[in-house]
Amino acid sequence: MRNSTAPVSPKEATTNVIYKFSCEEGRCDGSSNYIGRTSTTLRRRMQSHRNQGSIFQHFTDIHIMKPPLQKLLNQTEIIHKENDLRELQISEAVSITYQRPSINVQQAADFILPSARxxxxxxxxxxxxxxxxxxxxxxxxxxxxxxxxxxxxxxxxxxxxxxxxxx
Structure with missing residues (x-):
């Protein structure tokens, strides 16, 4: 049960997705991107990005502010949905490899793609x-x-x- 009675958009409630955040704040103008995956709801993942991680770091370093949740949700699009966790991981790795988003920062080696091993x-x-x-x-x-x-x-x-x- 949710605490809020406000209606939830279908995008915010979607789980098991690959998403792309495009920063449209200030000088970024959509040129700074982040690709990620979540098995929780997209809204919950954006709440996490609001407080930590690469998107949070981007906002605090470049825009000198904490990212507003509604802006994160509005500037995020779902690029793939996959219920199989392994396939979700592979889809994320392929998306990052080919789109090379500028906000993504790899913290540790993730050899999910056989071609990266x-x-x-x-x-x-x-x-x-x-x-x-x-x-x-x-x-x-x-x-x-x-x-x-x-x-x-x-x-x-x-x-x-x-x-x-x-x-």
Whole structure:
């Protein structure tokens, strides 16, 4: 049972969604975005963003204010609905990978997408370190550039933004 008797919009009460928040405050003008997922209601998730996380940090750093709940709800759109939790996680990861929203800040490695997991079978036999160049451009992950290994065999690299350096 809810405390408020005000009608709830269908969007606010929706669960198991991928959502996109576009900041339209001040100089952002819709150019700053955040993509996230929630298995609770969208309203409850926005209440959480109002007090902590990347959207809260964006508002306090850029706009010097706490984000108003109604603005968060009005500037958020549902981009996907999925009842299966695993599929919801994958959909969020794909959306973030291809849309590259500017407000999202990854706190820890989340290798929910198999294509984002390290592939140790292709590592060179010598000691190596990863050097990440610019963020990846959207592309088909199965058709990375072809290079030749030390033994002369062709290797397909699905992560062209990762360069192997040897010592």
């Amino acid at each position: 390290p592939q140790y079978r292709n590592t060179p036999p010598v000691q190596h370190h990863l050097q990440v160049e610019d963020a990846p451009q959207p592309r088909n992950q199965l058709t990375g550039p072809v290079t030749r290994s030390r033994s002369g065999h062709q290797e397909h690299h699905p992560y062209p933004w990762i360069k192997w350096t040897t010592h």
